[in-house]
Amino acid sequence: RTETWQAFFERTGHQILERYGMSEAGMITSNPLAGERLPGSVGFALPGVTVRVSGEDHQPLPAGEIGMLELTGPNVFKGYWQMPGKTAAEFSDDGFFVSGDLAVMDQSGRVRIVGRDKDLVISGGLNVYPREIEQALDALPGVLESAVIGVPHADLGEGLVAVICAPTEMAPDEASVINALKVTLAGFKMPRRVFRVDALPRNTMGKVQKNVLRETYAGTFTD
Numbered sequence: 001r002t003e004t005w006q007a008f009f010e011r012t013g014h015q016i017l018e019r020y021g022m023s024e025a026g027m028i029t030s031n032p033l034a035g036e037r038l039p040g041s042v043g044f045a046l047p048g049v050t051v052r053v054s055g056e057d058h059q060p061l062p063a064g065e066i067g068m069l070e071l072t073g074p075n076v077f078k079g080y081w082q083m084p085g086k087t088a089a090e091f092s093d094d095g096f097f098v099s100g101d102l103a104v105m106d107q108s109g110r111v112r113i114v115g116r117d118k119d120l121v122i123s124g125g126l127n128v129y130p131r132e133i134e135q136a137l138d139a140l141p142g143v144l145e146s147a148v149i150g151v152p153h154a155d156l157g158e159g160l161v162a163v164i165c166a167p168t169e170m171a172p173d174e175a176s177v178i179n180a181l182k183v184t185l186a187g188f189k190m191p192r193r194v195f196r197v198d199a200l201p202r203n204t205m206g207k208v209q210k211n212v213l214r215e216t217y218a219g220t221f222t223d
Contacts, residue, residue: 002039002040003138004016005040006039015037017031017033018030018031018037018039018040018041019042020042020043020111020113025071025073025075028075029042029044029046029111030043032044040112041111042112042113044109044110045071045109045111048073048074049073050071050073050096051069051105052069052096052105053065053066053103054068054092055068058092058096058098063105063107064106064107065104066103066104067102067103068098069103069113070096070098070099071097072096072097076097079091100118101116102120114129115130121148121149121150121160122158123150123158124155124156124157124188128188128189130148130149133146133148133162133181133189134146134147134148136185137164137177137181140172140177142166142168142170143164144167145200146165147208147213148163149163149217151214151218151219151220151221152218152221153221154221159193159221160189161194161217162177163194163195163197163213163217164195164196166196167198174193174196177191177194178191192221193221195217200213
């Protein structure tokens with residue numbers, strides 16, 4: 001979150017060094033240790049690593065367009081143990097590993113992560129990236145964190161549901177949240193329902209389990 005980056009800098013005088021990596025490849029990109037660090041960006045590909053933002057055909061997209069982040073280099077693993085089918089599915093024909101992360105790259109090669117491909121919501125034929133909505137939700141007073149998901153909707157295909165972690169008495173109600181989001185978000189990005197919880201479900205790695213949330217709220221628009 002750029003707000004966290006800025007708040008940390010204002011309090012300490014130090015800039016957070018944002019990087020990007022994963023189990024399958026170790027560290028992949030980084031902002032420079034000595035040089036300009038842009039909040040919200042995970043920086044440039046590390047030496048020896050090649051990254052690209054590609055379309056569904058695995059061809060690089062123009063700078064500024066959102067697509068799948070793919071990578072290759074000596075740091076990338078060879079495949080999943082005894083899972084040849086999964087390995088084949090995760091690599092392009094020219095040997096790039098398909099990260100599963102949506103990203104955008106600027107003209108200089110800086111990368112910004114937009115979100116997970118599996119979390120993309122298609123509502124009314126329009127692509128909605130939950131991370132943008134979550135950032136707006138997290139900025140609201142009383143909201144500690146949030147998760148936005150898509151669940152079945154008869155007319156839209158998927159309807160947006162926001163789940164906010166707001167355990168305090170200062171937590172905003174559903175109407176207040178929706179009204180606040182109208183100031184910053186386009187109409188098609190607006191959650192149709194907002195649910196409040198004391199804590200978001202997480203796996204052993206500490207990542208929010210959106211699959212659990214999708215199961216929990218699957219009947220929101222169909223029951």
